[in-house]
Amino acid sequence: MKALVLSGGSGTRLHPLPVNSPEQPHPAADKPVLFHALEDIADAGITDVGIVLGDTADEVRAAVGDGARFGVSVTYLPRRRPAGLAHAVRTARDWLGDDDFVTHPGDGFVPGGIGEQLEEFRSRRPVAQEVRGRAGVYFFTDAVHRAVEAVQPSAHGELEIAEVLRWLTGQGLEVVSGTAGDHDEAQIAS
Incomplete structure (x- = not known):
């Protein structure tokens, strides 16, 4: 299992907070939001992390380093411009290989972490x-x-990513949506 973190964007989801630097270094509980994401991933037992970078690559690299202080190993995956979550997956294709993975926003919180959802994914x-x-x-x-x-x-x-999910269900593949323990089945393959 790997984690793919999107980082280095313009922070549009953080508005109305003033944004004059990349979203991830904005402090929340005395540390950058991106640090919370990396700790969340490590707490779930995932140690192989790819960070998709944009225009703020140097700042993110300087802040995160090799990831050791978070208990993870970081690989940086640059892309020229943000072009959607599915584009980030495409950018990371070679690094992801055939592994299962979770995408995690570098600019958002996941209250309660991802551990419970990860276990459900692994079992289902x-x-x-x-x-x-x-x-x-x-x-x-x-x-x-x-x-x-x-x-x-x-x-x-x-x-x-919505188009990717539609394509998967159109192929008869199982896509689930919901909170941990409460998934609605979008499509189940026979």
Whole structure:
């Protein structure tokens, strides 16, 4: 299991907070939001982390380093411009390999962590599991890579994760959505 963290964006989800630097260094409980994400991932027992970087790559690298102080090993995955969560998955394709993985926003909190959702994903084994109420948190098997390659960019040029999920369900694959212990089945393969 790996974790793919999106980082280095412009912080649009943090508004109305003033944003004059990347979202992740904004302090929350006396430390950058990104640090909370890395600790959350480590607490779930995931130690292999890829951080997808944007324009703020140098600042994020300087803040996180190799990840050892968080109990993880970090690989940096640069991309030229943010183009959607599915684009981040495409950017990380070689690093992800055939491993299962979770996506985690570097600019958001996941109250209660991801441990319970991870255990549910491991026991149920859907190809995709969306965690409702946790923007950007998805668990995937390697089947997602076929979907990412199959979908087309949206009208505003992004590879939308919603289209990836629709493609997967259209193929008859199991995609679940919900909070831990309360998943609605979008589609179940026979």
